[in-house]
Amino acid sequence: MMIRMDELIKAISSALDIVESGLLGCSINHGKRISTLGAYMGRYLGLDDDAISAITTCAMFHDNALTEYILSERPGEEQEMNMILHCRYGERNIGDLPLKSDPTGFILYHHERADGKGPFNKFEGEFPLGAELIAIADMIDVEHHLQRVAPEELPAIREQIAQEAGTRFTQRAAEAMLQVLDEDMLLRLRDENIIQTAAEAIPVWTADVKDALSLADLAARITNYKSMYTTDHATQAAKIAWTLCGYYRFDHELRSQVYLAASLHDLGKLKTPTEILEKSGILSDDEFDVIKDHANCTFDLLSKVNGFEKICNWATNHHEKLDGSGYPFGKKGDELDFVSRLIACADSYEAITASRPYHPKRNHEEAMIILYDMAEKGLIDRAIVCDIDTVMALG
Numbered sequence: 353m354m355i356r357m358d359e360l361i362k363a364i365s366s367a368l369d370i371v372e373s374g375l376l377g378c379s380i381n382h383g384k385r386i387s388t389l390g391a392y393m394g395r396y397l398g399l400d401d402d403a404i405s406a407i408t409t410c411a412m413f414h415d416n417a418l419t420e421y422i423l424s425e426r427p428g429e430e431q432e433m434n435m436i437l438h439c440r441y442g443e444r445n446i447g448d449l450p451l452k453s454d455p456t457g458f459i460l461y462h463h464e465r466a467d468g469k470g471p472f473n474k475f476e477g478e479f480p481l482g483a484e485l486i487a488i489a490d491m492i493d494v495e496h497h498l499q500r501v502a503p504e505e506l507p508a509i510r511e512q513i514a515q516e517a518g519t520r521f522t523q524r525a526a527e528a529m530l531q532v533l534d535e536d537m538l539l540r541l542r543d544e545n546i547i548q549t550a551a552e553a554i555p556v557w558t559a560d561v562k563d564a565l566s567l568a569d570l571a572a573r574i575t576n577y578k579s580m581y582t583t584d585h586a587t588q589a590a591k592i593a594w595t596l597c598g599y600y601r602f603d604h605e606l607r608s609q610v611y612l613a614a615s616l617h618d619l620g621k622l623k624t625p626t627e628i629l630e631k632s633g634i635l636s637d638d639e640f641d642v643i644k645d646h647a648n649c650t651f652d653l654l655s656k657v658n659g660f661e662k663i664c665n666w667a668t669n670h671h672e673k674l675d676g677s678g679y680p681f682g683k684k685g686d687e688l689d690f691v692s693r694l695i696a697c698a699d700s701y702e703a704i705t706a707s708r709p710y711h712p713k714r715n716h717e718e719a720m721i722i723l724y725d726m727a728e729k730g731l732i733d734r735a736i737v738c739d740i741d742t743v744m745a746l747g
Contacts, residue, residue, distance in 0.1 A: 443458075465520050
């Protein structure tokens with residue numbers, strides 16, 4: 353199975369944009385705009401598709417450590433150190449992506465300035481072109497909100513870019529941006545056009561499932577850090593699913609597909625307000641509706657990836673119940689295949705055993721009492737629950 357990595361990257365980036373919008377006030381299409389501008393500037397500078405793929409991927413994920421970075425902050429810590437951590441974590445997180453062109457430094461140095469006044473004090477010529485292009489696109493978009501700039505405002509923005517070439521921006525990045533950022537590009541960057549614009553600008557990139565697993569791990573890490581109570585949930589649920597697949601003797605291809613779906617199952621939770629995720633008391637009906645919406649959001653994000661229908665459904669079905677009482681679609685037993693049931697059980701086991709604001713950490717025996725009760729009530733697959741009891745008891 354070949355996966356459209358460029359489309360999966362856009363889906364994960366869209367989830368990350370939701371977090372960035374809530375925390376920093378950026379538009380929900382910020383990553384797509386930075387990536388699109390990076391692609392056009394890269395082509396102007398004569399880069400090939402592999403180099404542009406590396407730039408656009410890092411542009412999509414330039415703030416991938418945002419959730420982790422926010423949780424890492426401590427009272428009284430200097431903003432300058434937070435910025436350095438944000439860049440370092442982000443660089444680390446993309447290190448295993450199977451890019452065909454070296455992205456080293458693209459995220460690490462995406463807040464550097466030509467005059468050496470960035471977080472790492474690198475001067476023009478001391479950080480890579482990819483970082484230069486991401487930096488100028490990021491700074492201009494955050495400062496001017498390019499999705500809503502009127503044409504009559506453009507000359508002032510272009511004048512600013514020209515004036516700050518060699519200080520805030522590198523000379524070649526400023527030259528490329530001035531070449532690219534015209535009235536037609538402003539129209540292309542608007543929210544109603546950016547999805548199509550990004551699709552046209554970003555090179556197609558396909559990879560097999562094995563290569564996509566590193567992207568799944570990145571998505572899981574971004575999701576995990578949404579809340580202090582879920583810092584390992586997506587990763588651990590995927591590992592449990594992987595272990596069960598081994599028990600069932602699935603071949604490596606299918607096992608990898610299941611791992612990918614389990615890693616992505618809570619991607620939509622990035623939309624859920626943290627105060628609801630971390631509420632220690634009983635949720636109101638309205639709050640529970642907000643929680644349930646994360647499965648819909650996961651479906652909306654992953655359904656945009658061509659050829660990803662099976663994995664999208666597996667990821668989305670993790671809260672469906674055999675009696676039809678689950679969500680988001682109220683599917684019943686015959687509508688839920690074996691893998692959907694497996695991921696639902698793996699997700700439940702991990703959530704039950706982990707510490708949550710509404711319950712303490714539980715051991716295997718305590719978790720199995722709850723899972724067997726759910727199975728007896730016709731909510732989850734009893735045979736898989738029995739297998740979890742066998743497999744997870746072995747440690």
